[in-house]
Amino acid sequence: MAHEHLDNVKHYLLALQDRLCDGLAKADSQASFKEESWTREEGGGGRSRVIEDGAVFEKGGVNYSHVYGAELPPSATAARPELSGRAFHAVGVSWVLHPENPHVPTSHGNVRFFIAEKTGEPPVWWFGGGYDLTPFYPVMEDVVHWHRVAEAACQPFGEDVYPRYKKWCDDYFYLKHRDETRGVGGLFFDDLNAGSFEDCFAFQRAIGDSFLEAYLPIVERRKEDGWNDQQRDFQLYRRGRYVEFNLVWDRGTLFGLQSGGRTESILMSMPPLARWEYGYTPVPGSPEARLTEEFLRPRDWLGEASATP
Amino acid sequence: MAHEHLDNVKHYLLALQDRLCDGLAKADSQASFKEESWTREEGGGGRSRVIEDGAVFEKGGVNYSHVYGAELPPSATAARPELSGRAFHAVGVSWVLHPENPHVPTSHGNVRFFIAEKTGEPPVWWFGGGYDLTPFYPVMEDVVHWHRVAEAACQPFGEDVYPRYKKWCDDYFYLKHRDETRGVGGLFFDDLNAGSFEDCFAFQRAIGDSFLEAYLPIVERRKEDGWNDQQRDFQLYRRGRYVEFNLVWDRGTLFGLQSGGRTESILMSMPPLARWEYGYTPVPGSPEARLTEEFLRPRDWLGEASATP
Numbered sequence: 142m143a144h145e146h147l148d149n150v151k152h153y154l155l156a157l158q159d160r161l162c163d164g165l166a167k168a169d170s171q172a173s174f175k176e177e178s179w180t181r182e183e184g185g186g187g188r189s190r191v192i193e194d195g196a197v198f199e200k201g202g203v204n205y206s207h208v209y210g211a212e213l214p215p216s217a218t219a220a221r222p223e224l225s226g227r228a229f230h231a232v233g234v235s236w237v238l239h240p241e242n243p244h245v246p247t248s249h250g251n252v253r254f255f256i257a258e259k260t261g262e263p264p265v266w267w268f269g270g271g272y273d274l275t276p277f278y279p280v281m282e283d284v285v286h287w288h289r290v291a292e293a294a295c296q297p298f299g300e301d302v303y304p305r306y307k308k309w310c311d312d313y314f315y316l317k318h319r320d321e322t323r324g325v326g327g328l329f330f331d332d333l334n335a336g337s338f339e340d341c342f343a344f345q346r347a348i349g350d351s352f353l354e355a356y357l358p359i360v361e362r363r364k365e366d367g368w369n370d371q372q373r374d375f376q377l378y379r380r381g382r383y384v385e386f387n388l389v390w391d392r393g394t395l396f397g398l399q400s401g402g403r404t405e406s407i408l409m410s411m412p413p414l415a416r417w418e419y420g421y422t423p424v425p426g427s428p429e430a431r432l433t434e435e436f437l438r439p440r441d442w443l444g445e446a447s448a449t450p
Numbered sequence: 451m452a453h454e455h456l457d458n459v460k461h462y463l464l465a466l467q468d469r470l471c472d473g474l475a476k477a478d479s480q481a482s483f484k485e486e487s488w489t490r491e492e493g494g495g496g497r498s499r500v501i502e503d504g505a506v507f508e509k510g511g512v513n514y515s516h517v518y519g520a521e522l523p524p525s526a527t528a529a530r531p532e533l534s535g536r537a538f539h540a541v542g543v544s545w546v547l548h549p550e551n552p553h554v555p556t557s558h559g560n561v562r563f564f565i566a567e568k569t570g571e572p573p574v575w576w577f578g579g580g581y582d583l584t585p586f587y588p589v590m591e592d593v594v595h596w597h598r599v600a601e602a603a604c605q606p607f608g609e610d611v612y613p614r615y616k617k618w619c620d621d622y623f624y625l626k627h628r629d630e631t632r633g634v635g636g637l638f639f640d641d642l643n644a645g646s647f648e649d650c651f652a653f654q655r656a657i658g659d660s661f662l663e664a665y666l667p668i669v670e671r672r673k674e675d676g677w678n679d680q681q682r683d684f685q686l687y688r689r690g691r692y693v694e695f696n697l698v699w700d701r702g703t704l705f706g707l708q709s710g711g712r713t714e715s716i717l718m719s720m721p722p723l724a725r726w727e728y729g730y731t732p733v734p735g736s737p738e739a740r741l742t743e744e745f746l747r748p749r750d751w752l753g754e755a756s757a758t759p
Contacts, residue, residue, distance in 0.1 A: 177729065191728045202728065318707045318716075381720065388697035389707065398627045398698065407627075411690065411726035418722070419500045419511065420486065420714050 146266060146338055147230055150254040151207060154234045157252070157349045158205045161236055162190050164353040165203070168360050171196035174203065179403050184209040189406045197364050199241035202409035206402070207232040213257055214399040216392055221332070224265060227257040234349070235393070237410040238356075243376035244366040246276035246283070246324070247383065248356050249410065251393065252349045266338070268345045269331035271306065272352050273314050275324030275383060277376045278428055279436045283359045284325045285446040290355035291328050292443060294347045298340075306330045311439035316386050321437040323386045327355075375429050377416035384415050455575060455647055456539055459563040460516060463543045466561070466658045467514045470545055471499050473662040474512070477669050480505035483512065488712050493518040498715045506673050508550035511718035515711070516541040522566055523708040525701055530641070533574060536566040543658070544702070546719040547665075552685035553675040555585035555592070555633070556692065557665050558719065560702065561658045575647070577654045578640035580615065581661050582623050584633030584692060586685045587737055588745045592668045593634045594755040599664035600637050601752060603656045615639045620748035625695050630746040632695045636664075684738050686725035693724050
């Protein structure tokens with residue numbers, strides 16, 4: 142039964158990977174995704190697809206993987222010690238886009254499905270996923286559009302779904318050592334197994350299916366904007382924060398590295414180029430200062446937008 | 451008593467910071483160190499010194515800090531659970547140098563001293579520290595020189611000291627997810643409190659005092675070497691590994707971020723610019739391939755050197 146679920150999810154995820162790559166390559170118009178398949182000694186493997194040096198995407202990846210093993214790694218059981226020691230299957234698609242133009246936001250998303258098994262006991266399964274946006278020069282209209290699509294995707298599953306997963310996203314993509322969020326958020330959910338498998342799977346599909354609708358209009362609106370060296374420098378500096386989050390705080394990265402995942406695929410999320418500068422502080426009142434002051438903290442984007450005439 | 455020790459160590463460390471900055475600025479010949487003092491809300495503070503855009507050093511820092519608090523952070527007690535919950539003082543100098551020229555190795559070192567206190571019990575103190583070298587285009591002569599100075603610094607303290615701390619360095623500066631060492635090693639020690647305070651303190655001074663002798667001759671020999679874009683690209687790519695080590699595996703960074711240290715000072719170790727490239731593999735037989743194949747694995751540099759006629 143559980144493996145019938147697994148097959149259904151795999152089928153959806155492989156098709157999702159195709160659709161994401163098609164939509165993103167079309168938006169790029171110049172580069173295309175290169176595919177590399179890999180296998181993992183302990184069980185499983187994946188299909189990595191990477192786009193590089195495009196007209197829009199300096200680097201991007203859309204990875205499908207299915208890994209399994211005799212024991213869930215610690216990062217997966219920290220919050221659920223009762224599953225410690227169980228055999229597992231983990232299947233997912235995750236994607237990260239690093240545009241070259243500082244006016245086009247970086248974006249990341251993933252949808253994943255786990256099964257934890259133990260002889261003589263029923264299998265435990267759960268879904269997780271979400272997507273989030275990391276602009277460098279944010280435009281309020283884009284942020285509101287992003288969250289409207291996220292809200293619409295959640296809406297059929299209950300009024301409380303968007304606010305709950307929007308908050309979880311703010312909480313998760315938070316750099317404690319910098320006291321700022323990674324970006325303007327979006328959705329994040331984990332450990333989802335309330336209700337039936339069919340309900341949860343339908344929700345996961347709603348998230349996966351809505352990503353391009355959330356992201357591509359922003360890409361289209363901003364990709365022709367001009368930029369200068371100073372804006373590019375700021376983008377590279379902010380990408381340093383992206384690296385800090387992924388390597389210090391991200392449970393997904395930790396899970397991958399701990400479970401003996403394929404390092405090149407896990408660290409595909411790294412930006413192509415990043416910069417650190419000791420003691421950098423943006424000029425007060427500048428667009429660079431506005432990013433952290435106005436955008437990199439949890440806000441009710443939709444409530445504030447509808448309050449504006 | 452313990453605080454008399456603390457004062458002695460502080461006195462040494464502040465002078466060491468001066469000497470390191472003087473020696474490094476002289477080798478750079480163009481840029482000088484800028485100083486910034488800071489205090490920490492929970493107790494303590496530091497004196498950060500940064501050099502940027504020099505003739506040799508693209509970025510470098512030599513930081514002194516003394517932090518204290520009511521409870522040792524988890525990263526400091528992972529290996530010594532009996533000290534968990536104790537109040538602490540931690541004082542140290544740490545330094546990282548990122549040269550611009552790919553032929554000049556990156557280097558890092560630090561010396562630190564801890565006191566863990568509990569009412570009604572004698573204080574527990576220990577020393578830690580070491581230094582390590584991360585070349586991009588290593589020259590065997592440089593690596594042997596580096597280890598000879600390290601060995602000579604350890605020699606007065608016993609024949610087994612260099613091999614033991616050389617091995618600890620290889621083990622510590624190891625990127626498990628890449629199966630390679632960070633560089634060609636050096637010395638690493640921690641939890642040192644065997645014998646008297648005076649003996650341990652003398653050893654710490656021997657390490658701190660020998661760094662410039664180990665590093666500067668290599669800087670002098672390589673700083674005029676020409677380099678091309680391809681070598682610079684490779685250096686930036688390898689700096690990505692440096693970031694990965696520091697953020698994923700380094701206990702010092704973790705301790706700093708967990709103990710509410712000053713983020714800008716802790717992450718001063720980050721390179722000014724770093725690059726990631728999906729699936730990069732050096733051309734077989736190239737200098738870039740030699741780095742990982744011949745240098746980024748534990749080797750008996752001195753034994754092999756003396757075996758050569």
